[in-house]
Amino acid sequence: MEKKRSAILLAQGIALAFLLIAGAGFWFYMSMDPNLAKALDKNSRTLVIANGEWVPYQGASLTEGGPMSRIVTAAFERQGWTVEYVYLPWAQGLSMTERVKTDATMLYSYNDERGKKFYYSDPVLELDTVVFYNLNKPVRWERPEDLKGLTLGGVEKYDYGFVREEDGYRIRRSSDPANNHRRLAEGRLDGAMEEVLVGMKILREENLQHRISFHPTPVKRTNYHMIISKDHPRAAEILQVFNLGLARIKEDGTFTALLEYK
Structure with missing residues (x-):
């Protein structure tokens, strides 16, 4: 009887430890995967964009995030919007954007799988x-x-x-x-x-x-784009703002000037 009781207590202890570890892991995961999107507020003109390491085009270690980050920022600024970047591993940035935890991510080429989940901006780079x-x-x-x-x-x-x-x-x-x-x-x-x-x-x-x-x-030969989840309630508005700003900085020479690889 004593052995049986000890076995039951041991099993309960293991189960409790498992639940505690699982719970801690869940809360750690949640703390590492917050909702950063700012454009969910319909009055916000600030975006949080998931950025990644792709030297020499974009990256946290590059001047102002690299030429592609400068170009995306300038396109939105031309329309009176501001951008904040969060640098994440590519898979995490894509996942967070798909679930509208960030407002957009950059830069991606088109494929059919992503095309089912994301809207694509006009080409930023070829x-x-x-x-x-x-x-x-x-x-x-x-x-x-x-x-x-x-x-x-x-x-x-x-x-x-x-x-x-x-x-x-x-x-x-x-x-x-x-x-x-x-x-x-x-x-x-x-x-x-x-x-x-x-x-x-x-x-x-x-x-x-x-x-x-x-x-x-x-x-x-590939075009690369900023992409936004099809579940984002302001996706169409954000794309319109960006595409207009991108066209304007290409027309006036700003795009070429920002494309310098510092």
Whole structure:
């Protein structure tokens, strides 16, 4: 009987500990995932936008958040609105924006999955993704089929246009884009796919600019946008304000001036 009672008490203790841990985890999660959106107030002209690290375009360590942050801020300011940025991991920023815990997030290309959940602004930036190659083993291609049979470096979960594993292309993916350039320099890859300026910045940082170059033909040409959840009650208004401001700063030359990579 005593053993049975001890077993019951032990089970109750474990269950209580589990509930306490689960509860603490829930409240910790809630404290880390607050509702930051300010435009839910219909009179507010201040937005909280989820930003991310994408050097040299945007990032907390860049001057004024980088050129893309400066451009988005300027577009709203031209319309009399203000912007506050919160820097988050990409997945968290996207999730919080989808659930209207932030007013918007930036910058994203279009895909069908996101298109079901988000409205897209007018294009803020157009970028080319190209194939970088080792100068000792140049990559020359004209047709998509020319890249089949090569092992190409890529970033995890990134879309490379027509270069898809399911279509017979070999992509060795990494969470760190710089790893692809190191592997390329070591001869462990035939090529590495990266956006032109991002790739060139990595080459300078890794001191590989004299060992690696790129083919100018893009595997993907992409427009990038600010996006807003379709559940945001002021989504249409925010998009209209931003698109008008963006058009105006492009017309008067402000956009070009802000595009400097400091």
